[in-house]
Amino acid sequence: MIPHKGRTRIMTDKLNIYCFIGSLPSRAVIILTKVLDIPVQLNAVNILNGEQNSYWYKKINPTMKVPALADGYFTLSESRAILAYLVDTKMPGGCGLYPKDPKKRAKIDERLFFDAATFFPKVSSILQAYMQNKSDCDRKKTIQELMPVLKTMEEFLSETEYFAGNEMTIADISMFPTFTTVYDLGVDLSKFPKLISWCQKMQNIPGNDINQAGGKVLLEALGMKPKL
Ligand SMILES: N[C@@H](CCC(=O)N[C@@H](CS)C(=O)NCC(=O)O)C(=O)O
CATH class of the missing domain: 3.40.30.10 (Glutaredoxin)
Structure with missing residues (x-):
């Protein structure tokens, strides 16, 4: 770079x-x-x-x-x-990561919008609470606010292996670094086994090394050590 x-x-x-x-x-x-x-x-x-x-x-x-x-x-x-x-x-010929079929694509867009409007902002609030050196109580509050979102995501994975079907799509790629950040921050994920196994599968994709390196940079900026 x-x-x-x-x-x-x-x-x-x-x-x-x-x-x-x-x-x-x-x-x-x-x-x-x-x-x-x-x-x-x-x-x-x-x-x-x-x-x-x-x-x-x-x-x-x-x-x-x-x-x-x-x-x-x-x-x-x-x-x-x-x-x-x-x-x-x-991939002008089409690709399972973001297929041209309108219904499949709409489902992926649904997850991408969920990520943009709900998941990423909640995790971002936790990061802000650390960066702004907020009190333990304020930090815990931001983590508590993430829990119902993780529950919804666990439910998304109850019927399909990935967030928009049984194949990895750009919705999974979008949510992956945000989810590993939640893990790195030490949030209790014991109630979300499907999210954990989804994340384990995602760790096999090309670019996982970059995600890990980025996680280290972020946690160092927060004064923390990565778990992954
Ligand atoms: N919705 C945007 C979010 C981008 C965003 O929030 N980027 C942050 C880093 S994760 C940033 O640039 N922060 C610098 C700033 O806000 O000044 C996206 O998905 O691209």
Whole structure:
């Protein structure tokens, strides 16, 4: 991954991904590039020192968040939109990760929206509570608020092996780094055996090493040690 020092845009034939390895949605995008085995240029944006707010990055992603993608002059933010774009453009013939069949795709979108609107924000609140050095009580409250979400996710896995059917899709890839973060934070997962076995399967995919490395970076930023 190359550091990106004040340049406005890196133009290469490869797709450019702007990311921070500690970031959960950045990791989901990197993992998908490994699963699809596509050449990409990874550009590090250090959100720990505020690089996401720099002028050059704001031109690529006006929301000033990671990840972002640049495909020539076409730019895209929002990790789940990037995941869908990567499958659609790199696997034009279709692919089980995000099939073209409207019903299958709608089910995957349903899980992606659940992730964006419910799962990721709850985990993000826990991380914020650690980063802002909130009291133990406040931290525990954010963890308690995650529990019903994990229960729903356990129920999602009661009928299918993955979140949107019996094959891995981009919905699983999107949720994987967020779930391993929950594990790393030491949240009690004993009531969620299906989530644990889903996570174990996901650990065999290409890019798991990057997810683990990102987990270490994140926990170090929080002053903690990873369990995985
Ligand atoms: N919904 C966005 C969330 C992106 C996001 O929250 N990124 C965080 C890192 S995980 C970020 O860039 N934070 C820096 C900031 O808020 O200044 C996505 O999935 O891409």
